[in-house]
Amino acid sequence: MRSCFLGTGGSWPTRERNVLSIALTHSRNTVLLDCGEGTQRQMIGSPVSPLKIDAIVVTHLHGDHFLGIPGLVQSMSLNGRKRPLMIAGPSSIHASVESSLSSTVFRPGFEVDVREMKDGDRLVVGSLTVRCASVEHGIEALAYRVDAPPRPGFFDRAKAESMGIPQGRLWGDLQRGKTIRSNQGGVDLEVRPEQIVGPARPGLSVVYSGDTLPHGSVAALSRDADALIHEATFSDRHADLARDYLHSTAREAAEIASEAGVGSLFLVHISPRYSAPDLIDEMRKEACEVFPGAIIPSDGECFEIGRRTNKPCKPEDGGAGAVRTCR
Amino acid sequence: MRSCFLGTGGSWPTRERNVLSIALTHSRNTVLLDCGEGTQRQMIGSPVSPLKIDAIVVTHLHGDHFLGIPGLVQSMSLNGRKRPLMIAGPSSIHASVESSLSSTVFRPGFEVDVREMKDGDRLVVGSLTVRCASVEHGIEALAYRVDAPPRPGFFDRAKAESMGIPQGRLWGDLQRGKTIRSNQGGVDLEVRPEQIVGPARPGLSVVYSGDTLPHGSVAALSRDADALIHEATFSDRHADLARDYLHSTAREAAEIASEAGVGSLFLVHISPRYSAPDLIDEMRKEACEVFPGAIIPSDGECFEIGRRTNKPCKPEDGGAGAVRTCR
Numbered sequence: 001m002r003s004c005f006l007g008t009g010g011s012w013p014t015r016e017r018n019v020l021s022i023a024l025t026h027s028r029n030t031v032l033l034d035c036g037e038g039t040q041r042q043m044i045g046s047p048v049s050p051l052k053i054d055a056i057v058v059t060h061l062h063g064d065h066f067l068g069i070p071g072l073v074q075s076m077s078l079n080g081r082k083r084p085l086m087i088a089g090p091s092s093i094h095a096s097v098e099s100s101l102s103s104t105v106f107r108p109g110f111e112v113d114v115r116e117m118k119d120g121d122r123l124v125v126g127s128l129t130v131r132c133a134s135v136e137h138g139i140e141a142l143a144y145r146v147d148a149p150p151r152p153g154f155f156d157r158a159k160a161e162s163m164g165i166p167q168g169r170l171w172g173d174l175q176r177g178k179t180i181r182s183n184q185g186g187v188d189l190e191v192r193p194e195q196i197v198g199p200a201r202p203g204l205s206v207v208y209s210g211d212t213l214p215h216g217s218v219a220a221l222s223r224d225a226d227a228l229i230h231e232a233t234f235s236d237r238h239a240d241l242a243r244d245y246l247h248s249t250a251r252e253a254a255e256i257a258s259e260a261g262v263g264s265l266f267l268v269h270i271s272p273r274y275s276a277p278d279l280i281d282e283m284r285k286e287a288c289e290v291f292p293g294a295i296i297p298s299d300g301e302c303f304e305i306g307r308r309t310n311k312p313c314k315p316e317d318g319g320a321g322a323v324r325t326c327r
Numbered sequence: 328m329r330s331c332f333l334g335t336g337g338s339w340p341t342r343e344r345n346v347l348s349i350a351l352t353h354s355r356n357t358v359l360l361d362c363g364e365g366t367q368r369q370m371i372g373s374p375v376s377p378l379k380i381d382a383i384v385v386t387h388l389h390g391d392h393f394l395g396i397p398g399l400v401q402s403m404s405l406n407g408r409k410r411p412l413m414i415a416g417p418s419s420i421h422a423s424v425e426s427s428l429s430s431t432v433f434r435p436g437f438e439v440d441v442r443e444m445k446d447g448d449r450l451v452v453g454s455l456t457v458r459c460a461s462v463e464h465g466i467e468a469l470a471y472r473v474d475a476p477p478r479p480g481f482f483d484r485a486k487a488e489s490m491g492i493p494q495g496r497l498w499g500d501l502q503r504g505k506t507i508r509s510n511q512g513g514v515d516l517e518v519r520p521e522q523i524v525g526p527a528r529p530g531l532s533v534v535y536s537g538d539t540l541p542h543g544s545v546a547a548l549s550r551d552a553d554a555l556i557h558e559a560t561f562s563d564r565h566a567d568l569a570r571d572y573l574h575s576t577a578r579e580a581a582e583i584a585s586e587a588g589v590g591s592l593f594l595v596h597i598s599p600r601y602s603a604p605d606l607i608d609e610m611r612k613e614a615c616e617v618f619p620g621a622i623i624p625s626d627g628e629c630f631e632i633g634r635r636t637n638k639p640c641k642p643e644d645g646g647a648g649a650v651r652t653c654r
Contacts, residue, residue, distance in 0.1 A: 012402040013368040019398075037398040038365040041340040063401040063431040067394075070427075071346075071364040074390040075339040096430045100397075103427035104390040105419070105466050139432050 001204040005297040006042040010269035019064040023048040029126035039068035058089030059210025060141035077108040084111040090140040133221040135212035153198030214252040222260035232267035235283040254290035328353040332624040333369040337596035346391040350375040356453035366395035385416030386537025387468035404435040411438040417467040460548040462539035480525030541579035549587035559594035562610040577610040581617035
């Protein structure tokens with residue numbers, strides 16, 4: 001599962017960070033997590049194509065998480081999109097999308113399929129399953145978990161060879177869960193897939209907190225997820241502001257990640273006041289004291305989310321640099 | 328009058344050009360001409376402050392001219408703006424602004440004063456007068472003329488000295504149009520301002536076409552303006568597309584500028600298909616065959632509009648480079 005951080009800033013754009021949007025891609029499906037103003041421009045030069053987005057899920061209806069939708073929809077349409085686009089969000093998402101799309105005279109040339117979500121709801125986006133949980137941000141706000149389908153078990157190549165099963169169609173049948181029958185050197189052979197193929201492995205999963213006070217529902221939703229993308233608007237030096245404005249600090253996000261036992265932690269929604277690199281370093285160190293390896297991605301960075309390991313995408317895929325972890 | 332080209336592209340953003348927005352500043356007043364998505368981020372590092380914008384005038388309600396408004400309003404409010412913001416546009420602007428602002432749960436902490444405009448209407452924005460004219464773009468669409476107040480006449484310093492009027496308060500009184508009386512060396516002196524100060528000079532004026540087919544109303548509105556900012560979505564090589572989509576070519580914009588006798592011509596709303604510099608050069612040459620000195624500004628360039636002369640702002644004011652004219 002590839003995670004591209006298109007915008008990683010909070011509240012309003014700065015020179016360094018645009019407002020929030022993260023594209024999760026698995027196989028042929030792409031889900032956009034939030035879509036702040038300017039997201040369509042952030043996609044230029046990234047591996048994310050506006051025409052390949054299946055769904056946009058919106059955490060809450062503050063403008064910095066949502067106002068990129070009408071422009072993106074207009075551009076998709078001007079560039080020939082015909083297939084429907086799903087947009088999901090909290091209970092007022094339907095009215096919001098309608099208002100925002102009707103503010104211009106432009107009408108998209110494809111269906112916009114809006115889904116209102118509440119705590120515990122599920123959504124199917126191609127091969128992906130999206131679940132949500134309520135969080136605490138003063139208005140209706142959701143966190144989302146995206147699960148990819150289970151992966152096939154490991155194929156025991158050595159065992160297949162020792163049993164005399166020839167490589168080719170029969171290996172493929174076994175991988176697809178089919179019992180095979182054949183005659184090898186005059187001996188009738190029947191092999192069940194579970195003799196050669198290990199148990200299915202759980203699919204990869206990523207959780208995105210949206211804006212929230214540190215909240216148990218995010219920890220519960222993130223249980224054993226491969227990655228948690230959590231807001232960290234403030235560092236310890238502004239913990240009082242995090243309380244006042246119903247946000248989290250980097251340290252608190254790390255505590256949630258640690259409690260949930262996730263594979264890796266990405267911190268986003270960084271306050272515009274932290275443009276100096278030393279302030280970002282300070283924030284990362286605070287998180288790493290609790291969750292070693294916490295990452296604060298820059299705009300444009302993409303990561304291949306693996307089972308408890310992340311690697312940046314190849315540069316030709318648009319990945320902007322190396323994984324940055326604690327020093 | 329300073330003109331800052333925040334976004335100069337048409338239809339959707341590219342790596343090189345964001346969608347349209349131009350900030351005109353004279354004395355203490357700033358009018359934003361259109362406000363495409365991402366305009367607030369384009370202001371970063373420019374001399375344009377979101378808090379100092381008095382009015383946003385919108386030419387028409389296609390998203391690339393308008394969708395930056397709700398995010399800009401939210402950021403103005405989060406940064407403490409209290410004074411009202413005027414937003415003017417075609418007859419449906421009121422419903423559009425209302426829809427777009429109500430799409431999020433955020434409510435601005437200042438009054439948004441929306442004015443619906445039609446052909447011939449006038450608007451006063453501080454010391455500036457804004458007039459509009461209907462143009463032809465398939466939907467209700469307006470061009471705007473912004474006039475600065477007349478400038479005082481030239482003060483004839485040599486004559487004042489030869490008449491024995493001492494520099495200081497009396498010179499100031501004459502400049503402010505007051506007849507002065509004084510006793511110089513035992514001689515009673517009465518001087519009327521028109522003896523020393525020339526006739527008031529017309530104020531500077533800039534016209535912005537919005538999106539339109541080449542149209543006589545723009546030429547009429549631009550009569551003797553100091554600058555015309557005209558859309559030029561296409562070059563001659565796509566003149567058929569200009570007709571089909573109700574836009575202008577660079578050459579047609581130059582013909583309007585020439586007919587109106589404007590001081591200078593800036594071309595904007597450049598189609599996303601012209602990202603290669605040689606295509607921009609071609610477009611500029613076509614315009615310059617009709618109107619020598621036509622300028623295609625880049626995003627971020629600022630120009631000081633003078634009486635038939637333009638100079639780029641000082642680099643410390645955010646001007647991005649030299650005036651680029653025909654080669």
